[in-house]
Amino acid sequence: MGRAPCCDKTKVKRGPWSPEEDNILKNYLEKNGTSGNWISLPQKAGLRRCGKSCRLRWLNYLRPDIKHGGFTEEEDNIILTLYRQIGSRWSVIAANLSGRTDNDVKNHWNTKLKKKHFAAQNNNLINIGYNFTNNINSSDLNHNYSTNYYGKLDYSNTFTSHMDPNVTNCDQFPLPTLMEIQGNDATIQEDSSLDSCQILQKCVTFEEISMCPTTFLKNTINTDSNYMNSSSGISSSSSSYYEDILENGFDFQENDIGGVDPNSSYYNNILEIDQLFKGFEN
DNA sequence: AAAATACACAACCGCATTATA
DNA sequence: TTATAATGCGGTTGTGTATTT
Structure with a gap:
């Protein structure tokens, strides 16, 4: 036994709405409102449509003051x-x-x-970059970065409770450990014709640069005062939490992530990492 | 140039929740 | 209070257009 249909599908029009139908519905609703009943509306307005279809058309398209496309x-x-x-x-x-x-x-x-x-999905391992991002400023040029680190994250123990939509406290999210750190020296030449993406490739060993989660990388040099000043125990000598990660490992469960300001970039980065896990699971 | 494929978005379906008689 | 109808919601499909083959 299926569910009783809301209307006789043989008697109503389906598919895209014509401009004429739109006009009828719009005029009727502007004059009369829904009169508290969508189901009986099409007959009163003179439309051969299901009431649910009319409701949807109005709410998602015809209703005034709604935007379409062009998300900022x-x-x-x-x-x-x-x-x-x-x-x-x-x-x-x-x-x-x-x-x-x-x-x-x-x-x-x-x-x-x-x-x-x-998109970032690479055999449960992903390289994270450090030091150079999309925004290279003049002070980066001709500077020798003696600590040009890159590393790999181990995701093997991370695929668990973070999938639960009811879990909103990020300290319940298992996060990867940093399993490998390497360092090298690098100098960005001022006359370099490299764009930021190429600089990134130069500094980070991505097999597939396209797999790189760009916003994650973009934020890796952020200094987060909320995190710096939190009770998480980060060294005040670290210029970013990623330095802290590189120094102390990547086990966020050891830190008091739940106490971090949800509006901070640090918090968002943690959530972004979590989002990557979801990508791996999908 | 035509067919196939990818993409964006509109629309539908059925279930859950809420309102009403 | 309860049965039924209406509404709201989110997953999914359909449709028209753009891009690729």
């Missing part, structure tokens, strides 16, 4: 942050974005953001 970087960041915290609760995420519908956010995630952030 700020909106992307909000979506990513919230997704990491609450998972695929699109209506909640959309409610935090002015003029966006849950359907739009969901589509945007599925077509753009998911791919962008789940």
Whole structure:
């Protein structure tokens, strides 16, 4: 026994809406509202459509003050942050974005953001870069970096409870250990024609540069005062938490991650690492 | 140039929740 | 209070367009 259909599918039109249908629905709703009932609306408005179809068309497309496409970087960041915290609760995420519908956010995630952030997948091992990112400034040039580290993360013990959407406290997320650190000397020449991506390749042993999670790398030189000043025990002589990682290992479970400001870049980086794990599992 | 494939987004389906009689 | 209908939601599919073969 299947579920009783909400309307007679042989009597209603399906598929894309025509401009004429849009006009009828829009005019009716602007004049009368829904009268508290979507199911009976199409008949009253003179549409051969299912009530649910009318509701969806209005809420996702015809309703005034809603935006389509052109997601800003700020909106992307909000979506990513919230997704990491609450998972695929699109209506909640959309409610935090002015003029966006849950359907739009969901589509945007599925077509753009998911791919962008789940792409890094390399046999459970990924190299992380240190020192050089997309933004090279003039003070980086002609400077000898005596501690040009790169390393590998061991993901073998990480695929567990972090998949639970109810888990929002990141200190419950198992994170990888740094299994290998290497160092070399490197000098970036001022007259170098290398762009930032090439510099990155020069400094980091990526077999597939395309597998590199760019936003993760981009943030690796951030100095995070929240983390620096937290009770996590980071050395005050470290200029970034990645130096701390390189010095003390990559076992975040040893640190008090849950006490870190959720708005900090450090916290977001931790969540981004977690997101990579999800990519590996998918 | 045509066919195949990829992509973006609109729309649908069925289940869960909420409202109503 | 409970049965039923309406609504809301998220996964999934459908459709039109762009790109590749």
